[in-house]
Amino acid sequence: MSLTIKLQSFPHLNNINHNNHAKNIIKNKTFSNQNNTKILLHKPIFGYNPLIITKCTKLNKRMQGSFMIKSSLIEPDGGVLVDLVVPENQRDSKILEAKSLPFVKLTRVDFEWVHVICEGWASPLKGFMRENEYLQSLHFNSIRLEDGSFVNMSLPIVLSIDDETKGKIGSSSNVGLIGPDGDCVGILRSIEIFKHNKEERIARTWGTTAPGLPYVEEVIAPAGNWLIGGDLEVLKPIKYNDGLDNYRLSPKQLREEFDRRKADAVFAFQLRNPVHNGHALLMNDTRQRLLDMGYKNPILLLHPLGGFTKVDDVPLDVRMEQHSKVLEDGVLDPETTIVAIFPSPMHYAGPTEVQWHAKARINAGANFYIVGRDPAGMGHPTEKRDLYDPDHGKKVLSMAPGLEKLNILPFRVAAYDTRDNKMAFFDPSRSKDFLFISGTKMRSYAKSGENPPDGFMCPSGWKVLVNYYESVQTEEASQQPVLSP
Amino acid sequence: MSLTIKLQSFPHLNNINHNNHAKNIIKNKTFSNQNNTKILLHKPIFGYNPLIITKCTKLNKRMQGSFMIKSSLIEPDGGVLVDLVVPENQRDSKILEAKSLPFVKLTRVDFEWVHVICEGWASPLKGFMRENEYLQSLHFNSIRLEDGSFVNMSLPIVLSIDDETKGKIGSSSNVGLIGPDGDCVGILRSIEIFKHNKEERIARTWGTTAPGLPYVEEVIAPAGNWLIGGDLEVLKPIKYNDGLDNYRLSPKQLREEFDRRKADAVFAFQLRNPVHNGHALLMNDTRQRLLDMGYKNPILLLHPLGGFTKVDDVPLDVRMEQHSKVLEDGVLDPETTIVAIFPSPMHYAGPTEVQWHAKARINAGANFYIVGRDPAGMGHPTEKRDLYDPDHGKKVLSMAPGLEKLNILPFRVAAYDTRDNKMAFFDPSRSKDFLFISGTKMRSYAKSGENPPDGFMCPSGWKVLVNYYESVQTEEASQQPVLSP
Numbered sequence: 001m002s003l004t005i006k007l008q009s010f011p012h013l014n015n016i017n018h019n020n021h022a023k024n025i026i027k028n029k030t031f032s033n034q035n036n037t038k039i040l041l042h043k044p045i046f047g048y049n050p051l052i053i054t055k056c057t058k059l060n061k062r063m064q065g066s067f068m069i070k071s072s073l074i075e076p077d078g079g080v081l082v083d084l085v086v087p088e089n090q091r092d093s094k095i096l097e098a099k100s101l102p103f104v105k106l107t108r109v110d111f112e113w114v115h116v117i118c119e120g121w122a123s124p125l126k127g128f129m130r131e132n133e134y135l136q137s138l139h140f141n142s143i144r145l146e147d148g149s150f151v152n153m154s155l156p157i158v159l160s161i162d163d164e165t166k167g168k169i170g171s172s173s174n175v176g177l178i179g180p181d182g183d184c185v186g187i188l189r190s191i192e193i194f195k196h197n198k199e200e201r202i203a204r205t206w207g208t209t210a211p212g213l214p215y216v217e218e219v220i221a222p223a224g225n226w227l228i229g230g231d232l233e234v235l236k237p238i239k240y241n242d243g244l245d246n247y248r249l250s251p252k253q254l255r256e257e258f259d260r261r262k263a264d265a266v267f268a269f270q271l272r273n274p275v276h277n278g279h280a281l282l283m284n285d286t287r288q289r290l291l292d293m294g295y296k297n298p299i300l301l302l303h304p305l306g307g308f309t310k311v312d313d314v315p316l317d318v319r320m321e322q323h324s325k326v327l328e329d330g331v332l333d334p335e336t337t338i339v340a341i342f343p344s345p346m347h348y349a350g351p352t353e354v355q356w357h358a359k360a361r362i363n364a365g366a367n368f369y370i371v372g373r374d375p376a377g378m379g380h381p382t383e384k385r386d387l388y389d390p391d392h393g394k395k396v397l398s399m400a401p402g403l404e405k406l407n408i409l410p411f412r413v414a415a416y417d418t419r420d421n422k423m424a425f426f427d428p429s430r431s432k433d434f435l436f437i438s439g440t441k442m443r444s445y446a447k448s449g450e451n452p453p454d455g456f457m458c459p460s461g462w463k464v465l466v467n468y469y470e471s472v473q474t475e476e477a478s479q480q481p482v483l484s485p
Numbered sequence: 486m487s488l489t490i491k492l493q494s495f496p497h498l499n500n501i502n503h504n505n506h507a508k509n510i511i512k513n514k515t516f517s518n519q520n521n522t523k524i525l526l527h528k529p530i531f532g533y534n535p536l537i538i539t540k541c542t543k544l545n546k547r548m549q550g551s552f553m554i555k556s557s558l559i560e561p562d563g564g565v566l567v568d569l570v571v572p573e574n575q576r577d578s579k580i581l582e583a584k585s586l587p588f589v590k591l592t593r594v595d596f597e598w599v600h601v602i603c604e605g606w607a608s609p610l611k612g613f614m615r616e617n618e619y620l621q622s623l624h625f626n627s628i629r630l631e632d633g634s635f636v637n638m639s640l641p642i643v644l645s646i647d648d649e650t651k652g653k654i655g656s657s658s659n660v661g662l663i664g665p666d667g668d669c670v671g672i673l674r675s676i677e678i679f680k681h682n683k684e685e686r687i688a689r690t691w692g693t694t695a696p697g698l699p700y701v702e703e704v705i706a707p708a709g710n711w712l713i714g715g716d717l718e719v720l721k722p723i724k725y726n727d728g729l730d731n732y733r734l735s736p737k738q739l740r741e742e743f744d745r746r747k748a749d750a751v752f753a754f755q756l757r758n759p760v761h762n763g764h765a766l767l768m769n770d771t772r773q774r775l776l777d778m779g780y781k782n783p784i785l786l787l788h789p790l791g792g793f794t795k796v797d798d799v800p801l802d803v804r805m806e807q808h809s810k811v812l813e814d815g816v817l818d819p820e821t822t823i824v825a826i827f828p829s830p831m832h833y834a835g836p837t838e839v840q841w842h843a844k845a846r847i848n849a850g851a852n853f854y855i856v857g858r859d860p861a862g863m864g865h866p867t868e869k870r871d872l873y874d875p876d877h878g879k880k881v882l883s884m885a886p887g888l889e890k891l892n893i894l895p896f897r898v899a900a901y902d903t904r905d906n907k908m909a910f911f912d913p914s915r916s917k918d919f920l921f922i923s924g925t926k927m928r929s930y931a932k933s934g935e936n937p938p939d940g941f942m943c944p945s946g947w948k949v950l951v952n953y954y955e956s957v958q959t960e961e962a963s964q965q966p967v968l969s970p
Contacts, residue, residue, distance in 0.1 A: 106960075131880070135881055136884055139626055139837065140627065140884070141625055145885065149937070197692075199693055200693065200873075203681070203693050204692050205690070207684070208688050209693065210684075351624065352624065386686075392620065399621050402622075402634070404633075
């Protein structure tokens with residue numbers, strides 16, 4: 001398939017840095033990506049990103065007739081979307097088999113990873129990583145496929161076991177997986193057990209070993225000294241029965257929904273916070289830019305993360321309620337927006353993790369990914385500074401092996417414009433007019449019951465937060481010791 | 486160019502794990518490497534490695550007529566060997582220019598990196614890394630070229646400056662480089678200054694932040710909070726005037742020497758220790774295997790590391806004297822061996838660093854690289870264990886992006902066979918016959934003046950070590966406080 005380049009100017013945009021990957025395309029006039037698919041080249045549409053590479057909808061021969069490709073604006077990594085849930089007619093026999101095997105008890109977070117793997121978010125990964133995949137992920141943030149090409153794989157997706165479990169497994173080549181509620185969840189086949197060097201895993205994943213990393217404290221510190229990899233089979237679709245399962249669309253279901261809506265572009269927005277009008281501005285602005293680029297029906301995938309988050313993040317159920325208000329209020333257009341839950345746990349691993357967030361959305365069928373300042377970042381656990389350089393996330397994302405086919409859309413910072421009393425893209429030429437409302441600031445507003453400036457967030461969405469923080473405060477208050485006067 | 490596969494059996498060899506990369510070749514019957522060069526496929530010739538992929542000498546069109554390619558058994562990374570020493574006729578004007586610029590004072594180790602970069606060991610790198618290259622190295626251990634292909638680049642090759650120097654540089658786009666002895670060494674052009682996050686650099690490079698890593702203590706801890714990247718120009722060939730410069734052959738000189746000797750295969754052996762008969766066994770065995778594979782004139786590049794090493798390693802001059810005795814004694818054949826110094830400093834960063842050691846030898850023209858147990862490893866600085874899994878080095882090397890064209894030759898452990906009184910490949914079936922003589926053990930022999938078992942090392946080479954440790958002990962003794970009876 002030949003490569004064609006088409007340039008469109010967006011003269012109204014500022015001049016900005018070029019990302020390397022895009023520069024190469026300019027210099028070479030072509031871009032040799034593994035699938036050798038036709039690309040269009042556009043001038044920058046957002047503050048940082050110089051170029052948007054638009055992959056045309058195009059069937060890859062080996063994919064034709066394969067169900068998940070009908071909807072493909074972008075091919076799943078490895079070409080085929082992984083689906084590891086066993087057919088219903090085999091379920092009973094597999095359950096019997098699973099119960100006959102030595103077993104591994106899954107934590108809540110292990111269970112979330114089983115969910116992620118079995119629905120193909122981590123395609124082409126077919127189970128928990130064996131050492132070959134683990135080492136490639138740790139050292140290269142990518143995995144080499146049999147054709148020599150690379151897929152991105154920046155987080156080790158691993159299952160740990162302790163010495164006792166390892167002993168019980170003995171020489172068995174398959175194990176059963178028991179969920180946190182005691183149900184039999186699945187089978188891990190052709191297992192490989194290898195050392196779990198926690199220090200090295202933490203250092204290479206987070207770029208620090210400082211105490212206080214949420215995922216480390218919750219998941220890795222208490223974990224066993226061994227990792228067990230193998231091919232996963234899941235006995236039935238994963239459900240949480242928390243009233244939110246209807247939001248948990250699998251990559252296959254999302255791709256089908258994009259089809260149903262006849263989307264010709266899908267732009268994904270990963271978040272783990274309430275949606276304020278700055279986010280909305282940016283998402284609506286993105287849609288407009290895509291229309292300007294000639295797309296007829298760009299669809300927004302508003303994709304809150306649903307797995308493990310740190311204690312001071314707003315809980316999933318509250319966020320989902322807040323998001324629904326934002327759509328009810330029409331701040332985002334329900335006609336062109338799909339709200340769904342991304343089941344992954346959160347690492348807070350900055351530039352390493354943002355690659356995972358983007359890669360998983362490729363598998364979900366999104367061909368545009370929006371990335372902001374300091375994605376998946378947090379404060380340093382022991383020092384008074386950001387853990388990561390706020391610009392590294394988008395830079396690393398723009399250079400990451402295996403993400404070439406995804407269009408990265410970095411965005412400018414939005415802040416409250418006190419001149420026009422609304423959220424607007426920050427204008428350095430009149431910085432004094434802008435008010436930055438951080439998560440902490442937002443929370444202090446909500447805690448104190450004080451309203452944020454008009455136009456910061458739709459009132460009904462804000463009410464959801466106020467109610468939540470009131471309930472938290474009541475709870476905290478009830479835990480305070482009584483102070484003597 | 487088409488790909489042909491030829492299989493040769495080595496039935497006398499044990500059955501061993503397969504490395505992924507090789508497995509893919511088997512499965513696919515072809516290997517799509519970036520240069521699309523003809524390859525031969527062989528069965529394993531050493532304990533671990535399943536396959537040897539032999540790149541045929543073949544001119545790449547865009548390289549024809551280029552000096553360094555005449556000798557190429559393997560192409561330099563990026564296709565052209567970097568050479569940053571300015572022509573003699575421009576030297577005076579460049580010196581004048583350099584003296585007119587704000588300057589950066591180089592440490593001894595910075596100077597060693599200038600040496601490494603300007604001779605093209607790090608090709609295609611043309612200077613100290615800018616942030617784009619630094620981030621790719623840190624996160625992906627590789628750098629993407631403009632054609633979309635990857636070269637390996639596992640260690641950040643960076644120059645640090647402090648706040649004061651940054652202030653003095655101001656808005657200048659070029660800086661002069663002043664060597665540790667005060668001479669003007671070179672110019673760094675189109676500079677980029679970016680933050681030096683030491684913690685993240687250390688964690689991602691070593692997989693630990695434990696105190697006591699030699700390179701960290703010597704180089705990073707005292708370094709400034711900024712990194713300065715740019716294009717390097719070196720004013721004259723790097724010399725140390727330590728009597729060993731004649732051993733410091735550049736990649737260009739090595740490629741010319743391989744030509745002169747009409748080598749049809751070059752196998753590199755990286756070391757920073759004295760050569761004992763176990764090493765010799767392995768190197769001679771490798772040569773024999775290459776002859777068995779049909780090569781007519783395989784040449785050994787015995788390539789001791791010449792840059793920074795930790796205090797308890799044997800110093801370079803002593804090692805070079807010991808190596809020369811090994812050749813004088815005919816333990817290694819001078820006719821088929823080239824001894825030269827690899828000017829890089831040592832990181833002791835295990836699986837991350839071994840990629841650098843291999844990549845630099847590609848640029849030096851070696852198409853086979855020998856890797857052993859725990860390459861570039863050391864004990865954990867604060868725990869009683871190896872810092873790295875001893876097998877990870879060869880595994881990571883076999884999977885590393887950008888090293889596909891290099892033939893990795895893992896080897897079995899050699900030990901002293903008390904049955905036959907010689908160094909031999911360890912035979913697990915009669916493990917009790919084998920004596921493992923570690924570096925520490927060797928040293929304790931040499932210190933005590935006690936001789937190691939006959940056949941451990943050639944006597945003249947051993948004498949060099951004994952003399953060295955005697956001199957050290959005398960020195961230490963002279964520093965001991967006198968003890969009261």
